[in-house]
Amino acid sequence: MLQKYETGGAYAKYSVGAFSFGIGRHYVAPNTNSNVSASADARTDALISTTANGAVYTTDNGGSTTIDGSVEYFQNDAISVAFAVNENLSVSYDRLVSTAEARAFTAANRAVTDISRDLEISSIQAAYNIGGAVVAIGQKSVDGNNYAQGANFTETVFSLKMAF
Numbered sequence: 001m002l003q004k005y006e007t008g009g010a011y012a013k014y015s016v017g018a019f020s021f022g023i024g025r026h027y028v029a030p031n032t033n034s035n036v037s038a039s040a041d042a043r044t045d046a047l048i049s050t051t052a053n054g055a056v057y058t059t060d061n062g063g064s065t066t067i068d069g070s071v072e073y074f075q076n077d078a079i080s081v082a083f084a085v086n087e088n089l090s091v092s093y094d095r096l097v098s099t100a101e102a103r104a105f106t107a108a109n110r111a112v113t114d115i116s117r118d119l120e121i122s123s124i125q126a127a128y129n130i131g132g133a134v135v136a137i138g139q140k141s142v143d144g145n146n147y148a149q150g151a152n153f154t155e156t157v158f159s160l161k162m163a164f
Contacts, residue, residue, distance in 0.1 A: 005031040009076070022080040029073045071102045088129045096121045100147045117147040132163040 009026030075098070082092035098119040103112055125138035136159045145151040 003029055003032045003072075005029065018084040020080075020082040022078070024076075024078045026076040026078075027073055028076070030071055032071075071100050073101050075099045075101060089126070091126045092124070094121075094123045094125075098147075117144060117149065119144045119147050134161040135159075136161070 006029040007027065009024060011022065011024035011026075013020060013022045015021075076096060077098075078094065078096045080092060080094040082090060084090045098121075100117050100119070102115045102117070104115045105112055120143040121140060123138055123140040125136060127134055127136040137156070138159075139154065139156045141152075141154045143152045145153060
């Protein structure tokens with residue numbers, strides 16, 4: 001299957017008083033030049049992975065299924081809300097859900113299987129402006145890192161920006 005790289009999306013932002021709301025949807029169709037056939041026993045069980053040309057492999061629990069497949073497209077949905085507590089302090093929340101829409105063809109039973117996976121990112125931030133400095137803290141939670149089930153982590157970032 002040949003597919004050229006394409007991307008597009010729509011975004012909207014609305015502000016009222018101290019609140020701002022944002023929403024967006026973005027699609028990415030990866031460049032694929034062929035399907036890949038691979039024995040899944042050389043792969044990690046229960047993972048979906050994407051190769052450079054967009055080919056996908058996955059496995060069953062036995063690790064012996066041969067699958068041809070590719071990511072058809074990625075759908076990214078984002079929402080955000082921000083609140084300016086005062087002119088120095090702001091807080092915000094963001095959520096992104098990215099879905100790798102993929103189908104696979106199993107050679108064993110000649111069936112098409114949905115092997116789509118989600119990557120979800122949620123973050124909360126706070127920033128405080130002190131004259132020429134901005135102190136910020138944010139926490140990000142990632143579920144399904146690299147579109148792999150159970151690959152989750154959380155990170156916290158503290159930053160200080162100074163103007164001279």
